[in-house]
Amino acid sequence: MGFSNRDFTLLDTRLFKAFMAAAETRSFTHAATRAHMTQSGVSQHIAKLEEQIGVTLFKRIGKKVVLTDAGDALTQYIRHQMLTTQQFMDEVHAMETRIVGLVSYAMPPSCLMSPHFPMLLERRLAHPDIELKISLTSTQDVVQMVLDDRADFGFVTEKNDHPLLEYRLFCQxxxxxxxxxxxxxxxxxxxxxxxxxxxxxxxxxxxxxxxxxxxxxxxxxxxxxxxxxxxxxxxxxxxxxxxxxxxxxxxxxxxxxxxxxxxxxxxxxxxxxxxxxNIYITTIKGHDYPSRVEQVIDWFFDMTH
The missing domain is CATH 3.40.190.10 (Periplasmic binding protein-like II)
Incomplete structure (x- = not known):
């Protein structure tokens, strides 16, 4: 679908605030207070909207203003646009925070029998797009798997004095x-x-x-x-x-x-x-891990607090 510059100038959405304030208060004076504008500013914004649409949006009855049919239709349009905009923002935010992909870690077999593993599975239910790959092996092999990039992180029972590794105390x-x-x-x-x-x-x-x-x-x-x-x-x-x-x-x-x-x-x-x-979680020092890996590690640390 093509578009032209005119498509983006049919309606100036910056004018909607003054219009909605007047539509809800039925008064340009009260609308000015609601919209944090001067009364003349509210009148100018509504006049510009009427010029853009080509119809009258309000009827003046005494000191009050009443929406015309066109004004009522514009009110519904703006409310729908506000809802659609919020839904769009929520969806985009969800896309940014969505956790997708493989997370691999290694640990001694005894860790599988700890209460933390069922807690991890419970957390993972809320993030079905995470794939877990878990290797059960000795602490020495866990360290080697992390160094060889065969595991994103690992649980170990002791520290290995290696310049590429860092350790965070997980539990005892x-x-x-x-x-x-x-x-x-x-x-x-x-x-x-x-x-x-x-x-x-x-x-x-x-x-x-x-x-x-x-x-x-x-x-x-x-x-x-x-x-x-x-x-x-x-x-x-x-x-x-x-x-x-x-x-x-x-x-x-x-x-x-x-x-x-x-x-x-x-x-x-x-x-x-x-x-x-002490039980430690070990990772490569200074490595920029994907957000999904950081999230799973954070889940584990949340379990100990």
Whole structure:
């Protein structure tokens, strides 16, 4: 559809304010107050509108003015235009703020069992155009995926001193040694710990190292390799099932076994002060991420407040 200059000069919308003020107040005097104009200014604007349209818009009856049929039609036209303009502005704003596209992030498998993941899915329901790609892997692999641009961001259990990475503290999680046997609940000695049969699973080495340093700080030479293993499985869910089945014990994030601890299926081995660890969100330092990625990261931080 073509257009000419005349199409844009048929009606001067700047004159609409004075007209609508007069139409609503039925008085040029009151219209001047409503429109923050002089009375002569209101009269001039309405006269220009009448000249542009070629019809009379008001009839003067005493001190009041009454809309003609043409004036009433113009009132409806302006109201419709105001509504259409507002709808257009709302749609454009929605287009600018609409979140569309792929957001990829990586995290240790235990993070999938935290309350934050269901909360993320709930947030995502309001933004169906976001596609989530989530990789479950070790902290070391999470870091490498972020560096290789295979993940927009990642959750890690420790900081890696790399010049390209930055870390923001997300939350803390507690690590606990759990057993099916309630008699294991008392604080164990070094000999008892070394006689225990542990379950090996992806990422468990980090948890075991941290727990040993916490439970036996005087034995700094002990690490995950010092332990005896009764079984190995490639998932944290399977490791929990093995412990529940009595095959061995394991150190796990407490949120992963919260229900088992609550119902008495598993029992916590006491070590005195709780073992807490920071969880960080890592990204490339100074990188200009798309708004969809920033939005998802903001969602996570909103969950902790």
């Amino acid at each position: 999680e507690e690590y606990v040694l759990v057993s099916r046997d309630p008699s294991d609940g008392k604080r164990p000695s070094e000999s008892v710990i070394l006689e225990q049969a542990f379950i090996n699973y992806p990422g468990s080495g980090y948890y075991y190292d941290r727990w040993l340093k916490h439970a036996l700080p005087e034995r700094c030479n002990l690490n995950a390799y010092s332990l005896t293993y009764a079984g190995e499985i490639n998932s944290i869910h399977g490791a929990i099932d093995m412990v529940v089945g009595g095959l061995g014990v394991a150190v796990l994030p407490s949120h992963c076994v919260a229900s088992q601890l609550e119902d008495g299926t598993l029992h916590r081995v006491e070590t005195g002060k709780p073992l807490m660890n």
